[in-house]
Amino acid sequence: GQSLEQPSEVTAVEGAIVQINCTYQTSGFYGLSWYQQHDGGAPTFLSYNALDGLEETGRFSSFLSRSDSYGYLLLQELQMKDSASYFCAAPGGYQKVTFGTGTKLQVIP
């Protein structure tokens, strides 16, 4: 089976940088994805790391370390609209996809 652990809540100031961590235990691992979900909305895809290292997409970056079973999502130049829940997810090949418990990010002025 798979389990992914995330902090439940994070608060950060507008304009700052915040890191959301995800540690995982999996029986088979193909990579780590990140999704954003605003209240009342559907999850939307942010990024995917198949290999170790940092992937950058605009203000968002995602990092993976397979040896440490650990990844994180880095959000820079925080904006109020970044207030949302963020989920890491581990695709089990093309079959099961297990999501983390989610981190609720609150951006304050």
Add this chain to the structure above:
Amino acid sequence: EAQVTQNPRYLITVTGKKLTVTCSQNMNHEYMSWYRQDPGLGLRQIYYSMNVEVTDKGDVPEGYKVSRKEKRNFPLILESPSPNQTSLYFCASRPTSGGGTGELFFGEGSRLTVL
């Protein structure tokens, strides 16, 4: 517009009254899946389907059924709903071609209340 469409978006029903939540995608994706979302528990997979007539259980399949008779449709069936199935349900799809990011495309969600 590429999308995953779920219906109904909101439903209040009573214990034991069979219901179906429909899901349809127009992206020709092979893989489709159902999740339920509950506070503090994240998204938990109920069932998934690799292709037409191929379905398998996720992590929380009890009390649910699915079918995949057509590639675009993947309905979720609650034969005898119970209050513990009160939840927010999401359908998602993705292609299963090799490589890629495995990005899941989600529907807008169906909020179900069972009294």
